[in-house]
Amino acid sequence: MDRKDNTQSKKTPIEETGKIYLIEKLLNGSSNSLSDTISAEEQDNGHILVSHSLLLEGIDFDLVYTPLKHLGYKAVLSALGPIYAACHTPQTISVKIGLSGRFFTEDVEELWQGISAAIAEHKIETAGLDLLPSLTGLTLSLSSQGKQPKERFVQMPAPASGDLICITGSMGAAYMGLQLLEREKALFNSNPGVQPKLGDYKFILKSYLSPEINTTVPETMMNNNIFPSAGEFITRGLADSVKRVCRRSGLGARIFLDKLPIATQTFAMAEELNMDAITAALNGGDDMHLLYVIPLAKYEEFKKELPALDVIGHLSGAGTGTMLVTPDGSSIELKAQGWGD
Amino acid sequence: MDRKDNTQSKKTPIEETGKIYLIEKLLNGSSNSLSDTISAEEQDNGHILVSHSLLLEGIDFDLVYTPLKHLGYKAVLSALGPIYAACHTPQTISVKIGLSGRFFTEDVEELWQGISAAIAEHKIETAGLDLLPSLTGLTLSLSSQGKQPKERFVQMPAPASGDLICITGSMGAAYMGLQLLEREKALFNSNPGVQPKLGDYKFILKSYLSPEINTTVPETMMNNNIFPSAGEFITRGLADSVKRVCRRSGLGARIFLDKLPIATQTFAMAEELNMDAITAALNGGDDMHLLYVIPLAKYEEFKKELPALDVIGHLSGAGTGTMLVTPDGSSIELKAQGWGD
Numbered sequence: 001m002d003r004k005d006n007t008q009s010k011k012t013p014i015e016e017t018g019k020i021y022l023i024e025k026l027l028n029g030s031s032n033s034l035s036d037t038i039s040a041e042e043q044d045n046g047h048i049l050v051s052h053s054l055l056l057e058g059i060d061f062d063l064v065y066t067p068l069k070h071l072g073y074k075a076v077l078s079a080l081g082p083i084y085a086a087c088h089t090p091q092t093i094s095v096k097i098g099l100s101g102r103f104f105t106e107d108v109e110e111l112w113q114g115i116s117a118a119i120a121e122h123k124i125e126t127a128g129l130d131l132l133p134s135l136t137g138l139t140l141s142l143s144s145q146g147k148q149p150k151e152r153f154v155q156m157p158a159p160a161s162g163d164l165i166c167i168t169g170s171m172g173a174a175y176m177g178l179q180l181l182e183r184e185k186a187l188f189n190s191n192p193g194v195q196p197k198l199g200d201y202k203f204i205l206k207s208y209l210s211p212e213i214n215t216t217v218p219e220t221m222m223n224n225n226i227f228p229s230a231g232e233f234i235t236r237g238l239a240d241s242v243k244r245v246c247r248r249s250g251l252g253a254r255i256f257l258d259k260l261p262i263a264t265q266t267f268a269m270a271e272e273l274n275m276d277a278i279t280a281a282l283n284g285g286d287d288m289h290l291l292y293v294i295p296l297a298k299y300e301e302f303k304k305e306l307p308a309l310d311v312i313g314h315l316s317g318a319g320t321g322t323m324l325v326t327p328d329g330s331s332i333e334l335k336a337q338g339w340g341d
Numbered sequence: 342m343d344r345k346d347n348t349q350s351k352k353t354p355i356e357e358t359g360k361i362y363l364i365e366k367l368l369n370g371s372s373n374s375l376s377d378t379i380s381a382e383e384q385d386n387g388h389i390l391v392s393h394s395l396l397l398e399g400i401d402f403d404l405v406y407t408p409l410k411h412l413g414y415k416a417v418l419s420a421l422g423p424i425y426a427a428c429h430t431p432q433t434i435s436v437k438i439g440l441s442g443r444f445f446t447e448d449v450e451e452l453w454q455g456i457s458a459a460i461a462e463h464k465i466e467t468a469g470l471d472l473l474p475s476l477t478g479l480t481l482s483l484s485s486q487g488k489q490p491k492e493r494f495v496q497m498p499a500p501a502s503g504d505l506i507c508i509t510g511s512m513g514a515a516y517m518g519l520q521l522l523e524r525e526k527a528l529f530n531s532n533p534g535v536q537p538k539l540g541d542y543k544f545i546l547k548s549y550l551s552p553e554i555n556t557t558v559p560e561t562m563m564n565n566n567i568f569p570s571a572g573e574f575i576t577r578g579l580a581d582s583v584k585r586v587c588r589r590s591g592l593g594a595r596i597f598l599d600k601l602p603i604a605t606q607t608f609a610m611a612e613e614l615n616m617d618a619i620t621a622a623l624n625g626g627d628d629m630h631l632l633y634v635i636p637l638a639k640y641e642e643f644k645k646e647l648p649a650l651d652v653i654g655h656l657s658g659a660g661t662g663t664m665l666v667t668p669d670g671s672s673i674e675l676k677a678q679g680w681g682d
Contacts, residue, residue: 011445014472022446023470026453038433038469038486048389052469052484054437058476092379096395096482104352105363112367128379128393129364131355131679135399136477141437143393143484145379338472 072114175284413455516625
């Protein structure tokens with residue numbers, strides 16, 4: 001009767017199977033298995049997709065240094081990001097909050113302040129909320145629906161070798177902000193009298209605690225009828241996003257190390273903590289930037305309308321792998337958590 | 342820096358505020374605050390809505406007596422129920438699974454067996470899956486998208502006093518099945534040699550462990566162009582569903598105690614456990630039945646096509662409350678968890 005008995009037997013750890021391999025196997029190779037969104041049947045006058053996110057306390061956030069208001073704001077962005085990445089406009093959001101006994105009405109109100117600020121800012125027409133009991137802290141689940149006119153959807157070109165890979169901001173900053181907060185938490189725990197020293201690192205702290213999605217980029221694309229061949233919301237690190245694009249398109253990619261935008265504060269914090277800023281940029285989470293793949297022939301058009309997009313590499317032929325190219329010209333296979341490679 | 346410090350202060354427990362009151366206050370009285378679904382902007386050729394559910398270990402399920410396969414199947418139903426209740430057809434589903442270290446590849450495969458069985462049975466075209474790390478056991482979040490032709494949507498009449506309240510099955514069975522499983526778990530924990538005695542109670546056990554949604558009812562409505570004035574998926578108990586209909590329509594309701602369908606096994610189990618079968622029927626969760634409100638003038642039409650629908654009461658005028666009418670004619674206000682009444 002007690003299933004815990006057999007968890008001790010010869011079962012396979014998920015990291016050994018590889019998360020992405022397992023997901024693809026279970027979904028039987030369905031094409032949307034590596035997408036952050038689910039597409040509905042195409043409508044006569046538009047295309048609808050649904051983005052869905054789940055945030056768990058202790059994994060996705062730590063309330064010791066994340067104010068509830070900031071958490072609520074970020075949680076909404078985590079659901080909207082994939083919709084913007086797909087050049088859709090968010091229309092609705094449903095929020096489910098699991099709350100253990102240590103949360104009170106005032107906490108829910110503070111969390112909702114952040115949620116409703118993001119909802120207002122992103123002009124979401126319809127919002128739903130449900131509160132559920134939990135035994136184990138705070139759980140947030142969000143589901144958001146976005147729309148795109150049909151004209152745009154059908155014109156999206158297929159990704160091709162040579163297409164440029166671009167991103168909307170510098171990488172690794174949120175991850176280094178998180179490391180700084182973790183350090184201060186550890187210091188505070190060992191000596192509660194110590195005040196946190198956060199003053200010099202506003203940019204990386206803001207990247208972690210109060211990120212914004214650069215919605216100007218997808219909006220400019222929509223308004224100017226220029227079409228990327230792929231879009232990704234980068235939340236699990238750049239390497240993961242690039243690998244998703246490659247797996248879905250069946251193509252390879254080359255990312256150039258010296259093209260990666262990394263902020264001075266990200267480098268400085270990494271040095272202070274004896275960490276590697278490049279690893280933070282490639283594999284650190286929480287950055288909330290958008291990645292777009294742009295047809296090479298359309299590059300001038302994109303550049304004119306969207307000068308802020310950083311080109312970091314390009315797609316390459318099938319079977320060429322997902323490679324990081326260093327300044328000396330050598331290539332290293334990109335690694336990402338969950339891929340089992 | 343540590344927010345736990347101030348949770349000891351004069352904060353308000355959520356049950357004191359009242360969950361429904363708090364949700365409505367935060368959503369500022371928006372009309373969808375008591376709906377299980379979020380509607381998209383109306384499309385030219387149909388109406389899309391999104392249902393969203395969150396299931397937490399220890400609250401919504403206990404893996405000691407719930408096989409993972411059954412849990413997966415039920416989790417999908419929990420997302421599809423609100424779509425059927427609204428007379429939509431489910432099209433897509435996204436599943437996010439939070440897994441702590443005690444879950445292995447084989448566990449995820451077993452869970453997915455149930456999920457994919459339900460997906461196949463309900464002919465859902467597109468499915469997505471993501472696996473996430475968790476510190477605290479198993480968490481399931483599902484988001485499903487359903488569609489309805491526009492012709493149907495616009496013909497749905499507004500609920501009116503006198504409309505009949507109908508349900509698709511007997512109430513309280515799943516709750517009494519759960520009580521039986523809880524009793525056997527307690528016996529097993531105090532004496533692991535004892536075999537569980539479950540033989541005589543197949544119906545209530547199936548109601549809890551392997552429920553089905555009676556999709557024939559919404560399908561018949563869709564195929565025959567007959568329109569309920571409201572639909573609810575009953576998962577938090579009948580009283581909660583009736584109160585949601587009343588709150589949204591601004592009307593009252595009268596539910597007749599002697600019309601409530603309650604199975605013989607539900608009564609028998611309640612007696613054996615010294616519990617009240619009526620309370621189980623009104624407030625027990627997990628039943629997975631549908632509630633429809635049917636315009637009085639259309640009753641003959643509904644009855645002809647849907648003889649299995651049980652009429653249990655009717656809507657009444659604004660301000661008349663949500664009442665349970667006993668056989669002697671007296672009325673008692675219906676209570677439901679979370680309503681703060």
